[in-house]
Structure formats: C-alpha cells, structure tokens
Amino acid sequence: MTMNAISRSQIYVLDQDEALDFYVGKLGMEVNTDQDLGFMRWLTVNLPGDPAREILLEKPGPPALDPATAAQVRELLTKGALGGYLFFTTDDAHKTYEDLVAKGVDIYDEPTERPYGIDFGIRDPFGNKIRIGQMHPQG
Amino acid sequence: MGEPMSRAVEESNRAMLRARDAMDRSYAEPLDLPALARVAHVSEAHFIRTFRATFGETPHRYLQRRRVERAMYLLTQTPQDVTEICFAVGFSSLGTFSRTFRRIVGESPTEYRRRRGPTDVPACFTKAWMRPSSFG
Numbered sequence: 085m086t087m088n089a090i091s092r093s094q095i096y097v098l099d100q101d102e103a104l105d106f107y108v109g110k111l112g113m114e115v116n117t118d119q120d121l122g123f124m125r126w127l128t129v130n131l132p133g134d135p136a137r138e139i140l141l142e143k144p145g146p147p148a149l150d151p152a153t154a155a156q157v158r159e160l161l162t163k164g165a166l167g168g169y170l171f172f173t174t175d176d177a178h179k180t181y182e183d184l185v186a187k188g189v190d191i192y193d194e195p196t197e198r199p200y201g202i203d204f205g206i207r208d209p210f211g212n213k214i215r216i217g218q219m220h221p222q223g
Numbered sequence: 224m225g226e227p228m229s230r231a232v233e234e235s236n237r238a239m240l241r242a243r244d245a246m247d248r249s250y251a252e253p254l255d256l257p258a259l260a261r262v263a264h265v266s267e268a269h270f271i272r273t274f275r276a277t278f279g280e281t282p283h284r285y286l287q288r289r290r291v292e293r294a295m296y297l298l299t300q301t302p303q304d305v306t307e308i309c310f311a312v313g314f315s316s317l318g319t320f321s322r323t324f325r326r327i328v329g330e331s332p333t334e335y336r337r338r339r340g341p342t343d344v345p346a347c348f349t350k351a352w353m354r355p356s357s358f359g
Contacts, residue, residue, distance in 0.1 A: 163240055164244075192248055210237070
C-alpha cells in the first residue's frame with residue numbers, strides 16, 4: 085500500500101455561499117480554495133492549521149449529474165438520508181457546544197458522555213450530519 | 224415546472240428533519256406535537272402526515288425508537304435499574320416502557336440486559352459508572 089493520507093473529502097451542499105456562511109462563518113473553518121473551473125465552482129474548506137485535509141463543498145448538478153438525478157440528491161440530502169457525515173475533534177466539547185448554540189446552529193444530540201469521550205451532533209443547513217467529539221486517549 | 228415543485232419538497236424535507244432532530248435532542252422530554260409542528264412551521268395534522276410521508280413512520284413511533292435505543296445503551300453500559308432508565312429516556316410509565324421495549328426489541332429490558340451484559344468498553348469508563356455513589 086502506497087497511499088498515505090486522506091487529503092480531501094466531499095459533501096453535497098445546496099448553496100455554496102450559504103455553505104461558506106455556515107462552515108466558515110459559524111464553524112470557524114477557513115476557505116482553502118474557491119475557484120471557478122467553468123463547469124463547477126471548486127470550493128474547499130479546512131480547519132485552521134490543517135490545510136492538508138480539505139472538504140469539498142460540492143453543489144449537485146450538471147455536468148456531473150443530470151437535473152433529475154441532482155433533484156434526487158437534493159431530496160435525500162434535505163431529509164438527512166444522503167450520508168454526508170463529518171467528524172471533528174475538539175479539546176472542549178462543552179465549550180464548543182455553547183459557542184455553536186449561541187450561533188444558532190441546529191443541534192440534534194446534546195453533549196453526552198460516551199465510552200470514547202464526550203460528543204454531540206449538529207446539522208448543517210442542508211441536512212448533512214456533523215459530530216464533534218472530545219475523545220478519550222485510546223486504550 | 225419541476226423546479227418550484229422540487230424546491231418545495233426540499234424545504235419540506237428539511238423542516239421535517241429539523242423536527243426529527245428536535246426529537247433526537249429532547250427525547251427525554253414529553254412528546255409535544257404542537258411544539259414539533261411549530262419547529263416544522265406546519266399545522267399539527269399536516270406535521271404528522273408529512274413526517275410519515277417523509278420518513279416512513281409517525282413522529283410518535285420515531286420518538287419511541289429513539290427512546291428505546293437510549294434505553295438499550297443504558298441497560299448495557301450502566302448499572303441503573305430498569306425503572307430509572309425508563310424515566311431517564313422519557314417514558315412516564317414502566318408498563319408503557321416495558322411493552323414498547325418488548326415490541327421493538329423482541330424481549331424485555333431485563334432479558335436484554337442479562338443476555339447482552341456489559342459491552343467491552345475502556346476500563347476507566349466502566350469503573351466510573353460502576354463506582355458506588357456516596358452522594359445523590
């Protein structure tokens with residue numbers, strides 16, 4: 085095996101400007117690349133200090149998807165069934181939670197003590213799930 | 224013609240998802256259908272109908288499954304007794320809890336706990352939960 089990193093992951097969003105408001109404005113991520121490729125707007129974000137791991141915020145549609153298929157993707161996304169799922173870690177789950185609640189982010193799971201740490205769940209404006217965890221050291 | 228229709232579906236889906244998230248978040252509280260309908264910006268009758276069309280089950284049934292899922296976790300991961308767990312996950316009577324649990328899981332809470340036993344979790348966690356409480 086010669087692969088050595090997960091450099092980019094992708095989630096679908098309904099609107100890339102609204103995605104920036106959420107992922108940068110509320111979650112505090114940074115724009116890595118925002119480029120008009122002509123056929124699509126290549127928009128990626130990363131956590132501050134971690135530019136080697138990007139998340140592509142992709143709008144479903146032509147030319148990658150025909151309009152009918154894109155409509156299906158949007159329908160599944162908005163009912164939370166598409167599977168776009170991000171996991172973040174934090175040094176302080178409760179503090180992060182309070183911060184995001186103050187910013188009006190949708191919470192679907194309150195901070196809970198679990199075998200692996202303390203974590204909680206939020207939803208992006210489109211339907212993607214995000215979990216934020218303060219993890220116990222392994223072992 | 225298809226565009227406004229699919230926008231309406233997306234907005235409805237997202238609103239229903241917001242109400243379902245509210246149940247996931249507040250499962251321990253009594254089911255408040257008027258409040259959930261307000262979260263989704265629809266009438267109560269419309270809410271129940273649309274929720275079922277969107278997710279394939281009623282809000283009540285979804286909430287029961289959420290509560291039972293939390294109960295399954297507490298039964299295997301904590302030493303709390305069944306009555307405590309019943310109220311902790313939002314049921315208001317032990318009879319309803321036992322009946323609902325059995326219908327969904329196929330056995331009683333006590334049988335489930337006995338059969339499953341504690342799952343393999345880091346020792347520090349087990350110790351923290353199993354520690355006799357000298358307060359409260």
